[in-house]
Amino acid sequence: MTTTVVVGGSFAGMTAAIQLKRKGKNEHRVILIDQSPLFLFIPSLIWVPFGRREMTDISFKKEAVLKKRGVEFVHAEALETDTKAQVVKTTQGNFKYDHLVVATGPKVNFDMVPGLARHSHYIGTPNGAMKLRKALEEFKQNPGPIVIGATQEAGCMGASYEFLFNLEKWLRDQKIRKKVDLYWVTPEDYLGHFGIDGMPLGESMLKAFMKLFNIHYRTGVGIKEVTTDSVILSTGEALPYKLTQLMPQFVGVDFVQNSPSLLANKNGLMPVDDTYRHPAIGNVWAAGVAVQVDAPFECKQVPYTVPKTGYPSDVTGKVVAKNILRLTKGNNKLIHKPWGHITGLCVMDAGKKEVIILSNRLFRPRVIALMIPNLLYDFVKVFIEKYFLWKSKRGYAWLP
Ligand SMILES: Cc1cc2nc3c(=O)[nH]c(=O)nc-3n(C[C@H](O)[C@H](O)[C@H](O)COP(=O)(O)OP(=O)(O)OC[C@H]3O[C@@H](n4cnc5c(N)ncnc54)[C@H](O)[C@@H]3O)c2cc1C
Structure with a gap:
């Protein structure tokens, strides 16, 4: 039995945990630790100040969903990890792991x-x-x-x-x-x-x-x-x-910053290769916003960096699950998916209007790169919200 501890249960962590358990079945024990009992569809927060959404419209309790999918949920704050002892220390005790997935999103600086x-x-x-x-x-x-x-x-x-x-x-x-x-x-x-x-x-x-x-x-x-x-x-x-x-x-959360053995970069973000595995620690992985992604462009005036949006967070969660499964089955041929090669799929809401942003790759060079304005209504943004909440509430983490 392989035990994987996933810290953070949102776009990246919930996807990774459910996929790992779904495919790993009885050979995998998956523990998901999150300080929040709620899954929140963060992209819809932009509508909350205007009363277009209430918090209850865009969030749900994650424990029942995870339990149904065989994932153990621990409602706790992860404080630090010691990667040599392979243990995560939390406000609810310590958890030993064979593999660790860091999916803790950002801390705002x-x-x-x-x-x-x-x-x-x-x-x-x-x-x-x-x-x-x-x-x-x-x-x-x-x-x-x-x-x-x-x-x-x-x-x-x-x-x-x-x-x-x-x-x-x-x-x-x-x-x-x-x-x-x-x-x-x-x-x-x-x-x-x-x-x-x-x-x-x-x-x-x-x-x-x-x-x-x-x-x-x-x-x-x-x-x-x-x-x-x-x-x-x-x-x-x-x-x-x-x-x-x-x-x-956005920088890395305190859990990462307080864990020197994770060897995070100066901003507390996780170094990973394009399999989302730590380059120096073979059983540590990261997905979503917690990952360090180098900007593929020069900033001419003041520094800024790449966005780490929901779709690539979900995709990297899936890649991590698949790669842990491969390794534990003795298959060293891991899936490689550089962040910049992930399909670009995003909708910029513009107040009951929207711009749909589609590309075959997030970063240049791209073969397909489209920005499609829709000035009639923000149908696509609303559809994505409804679809994502529908799939997440059911734990259908394998869907795109
Ligand atoms: C206002 C806003 C609007 C956005 N709009 C869009 C959009 O339109 N489209 C889009 O694709 N993306 C959008 N994004 C980005 C999107 O929200 C992120 O890409 C996505 O949430 C990243 O998922 P994640 O799982 O990596 O991290 P997060 O969603 O940040 O989740 C991290 C999880 O880790 C948990 N956690 C953190 N630290 C600890 C700890 N120490 N112990 C236990 N648990 C911990 C948190 O509670 C949380 O559940 C938006 C972001 C913002 C802020």
């Missing part, structure tokens, strides 16, 4: 910019989304300028673009759009770079959106400081705000 944690909002957590809902209610009574964007070193700019366009739509719905100067600030060298060196027509499409919706923008800028009333850019320009939302850098 709010400390990188003075004033960021204190004055700026963040859309990426349930708490952050609910705080924004409250802030918007207050904002309505006393509107003013808004600054939305991402800091230097950010990778998840797409989510901030989505929030921007949803917010612009909300301002119009509230009939206060004319009272608001709306700014977009981004480290990207050009609009629509997205940390993937753009897509054909992406920049011109985003420029057209900015013009159409009267959004001022600054590209290639970092954030020096967020004060009580201004966002100070790396260029020295101060943009006054009544409300601001900035996407910060």
